[in-house]
Amino acid sequence: MNCTNCGRSLADESVFCMYCGRRQPTVTEEIASATKEVAEATAAVLERAVRVAKPVAVEVARAAFKVAGKAGSKGKEVADKVERETRPARERAKKAARKAVRKTARATTTAARNVKAKAAKK
C-alpha cells in the first residue's frame, strides 16, 4: 500500500506512515468512504435529473400554451398550472435524493461499526 498523504510505499498492515506520520485508513474506513462516494454520486445524478425535469415541464407548459393559444388567456392559465403542479414533484425528487444520501451514509456507518466489532472478536 501507499501512504494516503505522501504516497510512499508502506507495509500493507501499517497503521501510521513511517515517513510522514499520517494515520492510514483501515479497510473499514476505506469501504465506508467508497460507499459514501457512491451515494454522493447517485445523489448528484438524481439532482441532475431534477434539473433536467424542470425545463421539460416548462416545455410541456409552453406546448400547452400553444395548443390553448386560441383560447387566449386560458392558455397562460394552463401553462401556469402545469408549472405549479409539477413543482411539488420536483421538490419531492430533490428531497428524496438528499434523504437517500443520508440514509446510505447512516447504513454505511452502522455496517462499518459491525465489521469492526466482528473483527475485534476474532
Ligand SMILES: [Zn+2]
Ligand atoms: Zn506518508
